[in-house]
Amino acid sequence: MSPVNPFDDAATARVVVDDSGTLREWNEGARLLLGHPAADVVGRPAAELLADGDDTPPGPEDERWSGTLALRHRDGHTVSVWVLATRRPSTDGGPGAWLAVTPLDRGPDQPTDPLVGAALTQSPCATMIFDDQLRLRGVNDACARLLGLPPDLVRGLRPTDLSGRPQNAELEQRMGEVLATGRPYDLHSHFKAVGETRAHPWLVRVAPLTDTEGQVRGVCATAHDFSEQHLARERLYLVNDASVRIGTTLDVTRTAQELADVCVPALADFVSVDLLDPQDHGAEPASVSPPVGLRRTAHRSVNPGSPEAVAEPGQLHVYPAGSPQAECLVAGQAIVAAVSFGDLERWLEWDPVRLRRVEEYGVHATMSVPLQARGTTLGVAVFTRFRRPYPFTHDDVLLAEEVTARAAVCIDNARRYSREREATLTLQRSLLPRWLPPTAAVEAASRYLPAARSGVGGDWFDVIPLSGMRVAMVVGDVVGHGIQASATMGRLRTAVRTLADIDLTPEELLTHLDDLVVRLSEESGDDRAGEVGATCLYAVYDPVSRRCAMARAGHPAPVLVPPAGPPRQVELPSGPPLGVGGLPFESAELELREGSVLALYTDGLVESRERDADAGQVLLCEALAIAVDSLDAACDRVLRTLLPSGSSTDDVALLLARTRGLPAGQVATWDIPADPSLVAPVRKQVLEQLSAWALLEASFTAELVVSELVTNAIRYGAPPIRLRLIHDATTLICEVSDSNHTAPHLRRARTWDEGGRGLLLVAQLTQRWGSRHTSEGKTIWAELGLLDEE
Known part of the structure; x- marks a missing residue:
């Protein structure tokens, strides 16, 4: 069943008058009432139809007008009718208009109308009865008070005749659907009834009215004040929203901002969160006694940019005794102030700037709630209203206290986590290299980025100078996060340095x-x-041979960037992760041209929730393919490319090393026959080589060291014996190799011993010395420091 067009309904006289007083529409009901056809009156002033002495028509500021008018009939006589006029806003932004209606057929009186009698008997609240043409057949007393219109005079009108509000249009549409389907409908609306000071929620229940045969003959609409239920639902929603949105991270500032975001505009028009300054990062806040220093941590307003805020995030303000912030912290409970209570200005007397801001934006109510968790006072949240016209109620206070209590626990968790994270970061920084040592073998740069949420992990990197100008590079990742992972990382890094110092091969290490x-x-x-x-x-x-040996234990393979050519991942056997035990490791060796860049990294750089490791490897190669001025700039580019947000869910360690080659002119090698008588000619050749290198200042020490090492190799080693000198700007290295795998050790010779003083002499004359095993035997080496010519 579909209702007819209301303007074509002849049972009600309807006319439309624009704001200039000109008639714009005239229906058949108006013609039946006054006898004028539409063509005679449309476009003419409506005042021409008024008789003298009639009521004053509505003004431009009114939304509704009703009263009795004396109108001129076409044949000249006067017709006295009751008229209801409602404003109709323009849909295109132009001037509005008025709809004036008066019912011609009000139907039978209520006592004789069974539909009205049944509805009024069964309805517990404000009730309206409409027939199958959606014409009002009757209202009860409660509904008449809400409408503010005489019950007998409005019979015969439609919902849209009673008011031009969108709610009436929606009500008429829903009633038409109930007529057509026979199914009831609950309509939630928000409006201000006649005589009320503000709009509030309503629940309008539209139900079909049927006869004894089950045919729908009309509809009954009952209106319920839904304010309490709506507020309870909003409070429940806010509490649920707070439990979901507050505390998503272990960051104090972010958590405070989430508290402000949740409560605006649901509870207040402006919310600020100020926290007590801890004594140090993450420590317990100081005890509270006025004056109280609070640092603005977050705020939120219904106005963009929060212009009503007095403090900016990060600013410290001191609140004296008598301020609501200080008093609520001391009392440990919420303090509400409002203009209607007469105490808002008294609370703000201590700060004229805040008082002026209150007057400027029309602030009329504030609520200061302390943030407390686990017996510790953390700060205060201030809720402010200036757009909402009513003050905070007792239920609002209870709601604010519950939400802030949840937020305080999250802030306390974040604060405690910050303290633990700072301790872990301090431990991590102390265990990682503070700087990369300069070496003749590589130029290196590194980056370490702790995990954003899961805590500091056990990623580490290191560059370790080895004998013979060689260098070791290591990157590792300990499973887990926190102090335990950092401590384990420190133990492994120390172990690697110790094992590297005895020159183990990568797979043995x-x-x-x-x-x-x-x-x-x-x-x-x-x-x-x-x-x-x-x-x-x-x-x-090794910068002399320019070869690199490497092995891995469950770690991503490095990326090689040759001097000319695209980056590529190094093909390297994948060993098992450390801790499996009993499985072998394999190494690979490759030749690196001078200027090649090796990228060593942990999996946190290439793996994330958004991409897998293969996609991360592609991005890494693309970032390394772009030429930059320095390795530090290359590190920054890699992090920006793979971690555009600046953070990662896992720790990230990155080490870039550009290889250098030692020129052949800086290396001299001799094969030594196993004849003690040839030690003197060898010393002479060494002195000649040092003279050619302009290193005569080191000749005396070098001659003694070479003599001792070569003599020991001839006496205790096995052929073939080889002597090698290597030098750079600051170091001269003497190496003697033989095929005997037994390494010498330093001991203190007794007075009557004929030998045992050679290595002690070498140790005293050099910066450091040692031995390393090779596949052919062993090498004894010693380093001499060269004097700076400057």
Whole structure:
């Protein structure tokens, strides 16, 4: 059943008059009432139809007018009718108009109308009865008070005749659907009834009215004041929203901002969150006693840019005794102030700037709520209203206290986490290299980025100078996060440096490191066995041969950027992660041209929730393919490309090393026959070479060191014996190699011993010395420092 067009309804006289007083529409009901056809009156002033002495028509500021008018009939006599006029806003932004209506057929009186009698008997609240043409058949007393119109005079009108509000148009549409389907409908609306000071929620229930045969003959609309239920629902929604949106991160500032965001505009028009300054990062806040220093941490307003804010985030303000912020912290409970209570100005007497801001923006109510968690006072949240016209109620206070209590726990968690994170970061920084040592083998740059949310992990990197101008580069990743992972990382880094100092090959070093991780896992306890694990990549580069040997334990393979050519991932055997135990590691060796760049990194750089490791490898190669001025700039470009947000869910360690080659002119090699009588000619050749290198200032020491090392190799070693001198700007290295695998050791010779003083002499004359095993035997080396000519 579809209702007819209301303007074509002849049972009601309807006319439209624009703001200039000109008639714009005239329906058939108006013609039946006054006899004028539409063509005679449309476009003419409506005042021509008024008889003298009639009521004053509505003014431009009114939304509704009703009263009795004396109108001129076409045949000349006067017709006295009751008229209801409602303003109709323009849909295109132009001037509005008025709809004037009067019912011609009000239907039977209420006592004789069974529909009206049944509805009025069954309805518990404000009730309106409409027939199948959506004409009003009757209202009860409660509804008449809401309408503010005489019940007998409005019978015969439609909902849109009663008011031009959008709510009436929606009500008429829904009633038409109920007539057509026979199914009831609940309409939630928000409007201000006649005589009320403000709009509030309503629940309008539209139900079909049927006869004894089940045919729909009309509809009944009952209106319920839904304010309390609506407020309860909003409060429940706000509490639920707060539990979801507050505390998404372990960041104090972010959590405070989430509190302000949740409460605007749901609870207040402006919310500020000020926290007490801790004594140090993450420490317990100081005790509260006025004056109180509070630092603005976050705020939010319904106005863009928060122009009503007195303090900016990060600013510290001191609140004296008598201020609501200080008083609520001391009392430990919320303090509400409002213009209607007469105490808002008194609370703000201490700060004329705030008082002027209150007057400027029309602030009429504030509520200061302390932030407390686990017996600790953290700060205060201030809720302000200036757009909402009513003050805070007792229920608002309870709601604010519940939301701030949830937020305070989250802020306290973030504060405690910040303290632990800072301690872990301090430990991590102390365990990582503070600077990369300069070497003749590589130019290096590095970056370390701790995880944003899961806490500091066990990623590490290192550059370790080795004998013979060689250098070791290592990158590792300990499983887990927190202080335990950082401590384990420190132990592994120390172990790597110790193992590197005895010049183990990459695969041997990883084998020893694997044994250490297995022992660490066993030491953690039977119930936690296997928890300690790590991955590692270890590489050794020799600038003389320009070859690099490397091995990995479950770690991503490095990326090589040759001097000319695209970056590529190095093909390297993948060993098991450290801690598995019992499985071998394999190494690979490749030749690197001078100027090649090796990129060593942890998986946090290339893996994320948005992409897999393969996609990250592609991005890494693209970032490294772009030429930059320095390795530091290359590190920054890599991080910007792979981590555009500036943070990662996992730790990130990145080490870039550009290889250098030692020129052949800086290396001299001699094969030494196993004849003690040839030691003197060897010393002479060494002096000649030092003279050619202009290193005569080191000739005396070098001659003694070479003599001792070559003599020991001839006496205790096995052929072939080789002597090699290597030098750069600051160091001269003497190396003697033989095929005997037995390494010498330093001891203190007794008075009557004929030998045993050679290595002691070498140790006293050089910066450092040592031995390393090779596949052919061993090498004894010693480093001499060269004097700076400047």
